Amino acid sequence: MTADVSRGAQSPPELVQLLTPEGERIEHPDYDIDLTAEELRGLYRDLVLVRRIDLEAVALQRQGELGLWASLLGQEAAQVGSGRALTDADMAFPTYREHGVAWCRKVDPVQLLGMFRGVNHGGWDPVEHNFHLYTIVIGSQTLHAVGYAMGIQRDGAESAAIAYFGDGATSQGDVNEAFIWASVFNAPVVFFCQNNQWAISEPLEKQTRIPLYRRAAGFGFPGVRVDGNDVLACLAVTRKALADARSGQGPSMIEAFTYRMGAHTTSDDPTRYRVADELESWKLKDPIERVKAYLAKSGIADQSYFDAIDAEADELGRDLRRRCLAMPDPQPMAMFDHVYAEPHALVAEEREQYAAYLNSFEEGAR
Amino acid sequence: MTTLTLAKAMNLGLRKAMEDDPKVLIMGEDIGKLGGVFRVTDGLQKDFGEDRVIDTPLAESGIIGTAIGLAIRGYRPVCEIQFDGFVFPAADQIITQLAKMPLRSLGKLKLPVVVRIPCGGGIGAVEHHSESPEAYFTHTAGLRVVACSNPVDAYTMIQQAVRSDDPVIFFEPKRRYWDKAEVDTSSAPDTWHPFDTGRVVRQGADLTMLAYGPMVKTALEAANAAAEEGRSIEVVDLRSLNPVDMPLVTESVRKTGRCVIVHEAPVYSGLGGELAARITEQCFYNLEAPVLRVGGFSTPYPPSRLEEHYLPDLDRVLDAVDRAFGY
Ligand SMILES: Cc1ncc(C[n+]2csc(CCOP(=O)(O)OP(=O)(O)O)c2C)c(N)n1
Numbered sequence: 104m105t106a107d108v109s110r111g112a113q114s115p116p117e118l119v120q121l122l123t124p125e126g127e128r129i130e131h132p133d134y135d136i137d138l139t140a141e142e143l144r145g146l147y148r149d150l151v152l153v154r155r156i157d158l159e160a161v162a163l164q165r166q167g168e169l170g171l172w173a174s175l176l177g178q179e180a181a182q183v184g185s186g187r188a189l190t191d192a193d194m195a196f197p198t199y200r201e202h203g204v205a206w207c208r209k210v211d212p213v214q215l216l217g218m219f220r221g222v223n224h225g226g227w228d229p230v231e232h233n234f235h236l237y238t239i240v241i242g243s244q245t246l247h248a249v250g251y252a253m254g255i256q257r258d259g260a261e262s263a264a265i266a267y268f269g270d271g272a273t274s275q276g277d278v279n280e281a282f283i284w285a286s287v288f289n290a291p292v293v294f295f296c297q298n299n300q301w302a303i304s305e306p307l308e309k310q311t312r313i314p315l316y317r318r319a320a321g322f323g324f325p326g327v328r329v330d331g332n333d334v335l336a337c338l339a340v341t342r343k344a345l346a347d348a349r350s351g352q353g354p355s356m357i358e359a360f361t362y363r364m365g366a367h368t369t370s371d372d373p374t375r376y377r378v379a380d381e382l383e384s385w386k387l388k389d390p391i392e393r394v395k396a397y398l399a400k401s402g403i404a405d406q407s408y409f410d411a412i413d414a415e416a417d418e419l420g421r422d423l424r425r426r427c428l429a430m431p432d433p434q435p436m437a438m439f440d441h442v443y444a445e446p447h448a449l450v451a452e453e454r455e456q457y458a459a460y461l462n463s464f465e466e467g468a469r
Numbered sequence: 470m471t472t473l474t475l476a477k478a479m480n481l482g483l484r485k486a487m488e489d490d491p492k493v494l495i496m497g498e499d500i501g502k503l504g505g506v507f508r509v510t511d512g513l514q515k516d517f518g519e520d521r522v523i524d525t526p527l528a529e530s531g532i533i534g535t536a537i538g539l540a541i542r543g544y545r546p547v548c549e550i551q552f553d554g555f556v557f558p559a560a561d562q563i564i565t566q567l568a569k570m571p572l573r574s575l576g577k578l579k580l581p582v583v584v585r586i587p588c589g590g591g592i593g594a595v596e597h598h599s600e601s602p603e604a605y606f607t608h609t610a611g612l613r614v615v616a617c618s619n620p621v622d623a624y625t626m627i628q629q630a631v632r633s634d635d636p637v638i639f640f641e642p643k644r645r646y647w648d649k650a651e652v653d654t655s656s657a658p659d660t661w662h663p664f665d666t667g668r669v670v671r672q673g674a675d676l677t678m679l680a681y682g683p684m685v686k687t688a689l690e691a692a693n694a695a696a697e698e699g700r701s702i703e704v705v706d707l708r709s710l711n712p713v714d715m716p717l718v719t720e721s722v723r724k725t726g727r728c729v730i731v732h733e734a735p736v737y738s739g740l741g742g743e744l745a746a747r748i749t750e751q752c753f754y755n756l757e758a759p760v761l762r763v764g765g766f767s768t769p770y771p772p773s774r775l776e777e778h779y780l781p782d783l784d785r786v787l788d789a790v791d792r793a794f795g796y
């Protein structure tokens with residue numbers, strides 16, 4: 104009864120690629136990109152630093168400093184490429200894994216740790232960074248992005264929204280409703296799906312019988328599949344999609360074809376459900392190695408540059424660790440803050456009661 | 470007798486239910502090879518196949534909606550919602566369809582669907598992983614709502630839930646998944662504690678403490694601590710939250726004259742409010758003190774480093790006991 108999916112979701116991708124895994128620069132008729140040497144070096148730096156932040160966070164979790172961490176390992180190019188395509192005025196709606204996009208939106212990495220350390224529910228100012236808080240409930244944020252885009256539209260502004268989500272999320276009702284809304288209202292939104300092949304233990308075949316980017320056509324907007332491990336292609340494709348959105352041409356979907364190299368989160372044990380071969384074959388498509396090879400071959404950067412970035416990454420890792428450990432625990436009474444924007448009698452009463460209760464210990468009353 | 474964790478007892482109960490009735494299906498996210506994030510369905514897909522243990526697409530409304538269709542077709546689906554906070558995308562199907570279809574069909578349709586929900590906090594998780602949403606469901610006519618608190622009940626109640634011809638919302642106390650107890654897996658169903666009844670888990674004379682799910686253990690600890698101060702507390706594990714075993718509750722409260730209700734869910738509009746009202750209505754002349762409630766605050770569940778403040782603990786429960794004796 105289980106369907107044969109051999110001709111389904113995994114059919115050979117019509118993949119936009121500008122940089123091969125070997126570091127060869129190739130052309131694409133629809134997407135090209137002309138970057139200065141400095142911009143290219145900048146992308147490399149982003150990729151390395153973002154990976155380092157992620158590795159440090161995994162280590163911090165292992166040492167009990169974080170309760171959980173969702174690693175972006177393997178997805179650096181998809182996140183940095185799309186993140187660097189955004190202008191300051193664009194608004195991004197992430198999942199819980201978008202640490203690379205956060206970096207591009209100038210969110211201080213230590214602020215990403217707060218919710219995983221259990222000291223807050225999201226540590227940065229979404230308005231300041233035009234980077235919404237992480238959304239854990241799968242797919243919810245895609246509707247928020249569309250609504251935000253409808254606001255941009257009504258303001259007559261020249262910007263766009265981008266919604267990040269995973270392959271698993273494409274099954275959610277909310278995501279499908281977001282597609283419909285965006286299409287019907289011609290909203291300036293880009294749907295950026297990181298297809299990392301897995302939704303925890305469920306492979307792509309549990310979510311779809313056709314390549315995900317082709318779903319877009321059914322909803323009435325263009326879809327494209329890009330090599331999610333190719334930072335240049337991700338940048339080029341997202342730039343175009345955002346430009347189209349900003350100029351009134353409506354939504355589009357990008358499927359960044361990539362791979363979750365690590366566990367779903369630090370709580371997960373992928374050996375229960377996937378084979379090591381798969382991982383090995385994706386290692387050959389590493390998003391950082393190809394850029395490094397290209398930069399070296401083309402003379403844009405040399406070993407001393409790579410060494411300098413590695414040193415910067417180490418320093419960033421050390422700094423992140425130091426500041427993570429220094430993060431203060433929240434005060435108990437902070438629980439009652441910001442529940443409502445306006446004064447609220449019930450919360451005020453409970454706050455008072457709990458403060459009195461805590462005081463009773465200090466006074467040794469009990 | 471075998472020593473089992475609550476999670477393993479759930480697992481064996483589900484296995485038994487599947488062996489007993491070929492119409493029983495299990496469906497949910499990551500329940501196959503992974504065995505669920507809490508391993509409750511560990512090994513079931515291997516033994517019963519992918520047609521009976523179904524890894525679904527990632528969509529809770531889809532899980533419950535298709536379970537309803539399967540039930541109309543004669544199957545008995547047991548749905549796993551991965552975490553309490555993720556039942557809400559399915560709330561529409563549960564509340565508007567699952568709960569009401571039997572009545573609309575004048576009883577011609579039975580919907581023996583079980584919705585399993587790991588619930589409650591205390592595991593240091595990120596948001597949406599520590600919720601206690603039972604009152605949303607106890608408030609919905611047409612649903613039976615139960616909560617197990619220990620391995621023995623986990624093993625028996627899940628099988629009773631599967632056998633029930635009504636939709637059952639089945640809460641599992643996630644922070645007690647690793648608690649162990651002796652379970653007799655050879656006991657006959659007619660020897661089990663009846664499905665929609667509570668149970669006195671500790672006898673006492675001076676105060677009745679009502680709890681369910683994860684808070685039963687906390688209530689028992691509080692009762693033991695209070696005993697050292699010479700107070701005799703009777704602890705009732707409600708087990709069934711809709712309906713509630715009111716005869717058991719009122720019998721106990723009439724005897725003790727005092728009642729404290731403990732749950733993790735916010736006190737405001739929580740199940741404790743309904744219980745307090747009923748107890749007041751039915752035991753008014755026996756009460757020495759108002760019925761008191763201990764529970765979560767009217768705030769979203771806090772970041773994990775504050776959860777010990779939000780969750781009722783020994784001190785907060787004993788504080789309520791003190792107050793009850795202060796009248
Ligand atoms: C509504 C909802 N259901 C279930 C979950 C539990 N959950 C967390 S991540 C995840 C898989 C998500 O897969 P995908 O969308 O592919 O994103 P990825 O984690 O691979 O980045 C699930 C089922 C959730 N967070 N929200």
Ligand SMILES: [Mg+2]
Pocket residue numbers: 269270271297298299300301302303
């Ligand atoms: Mg995925």
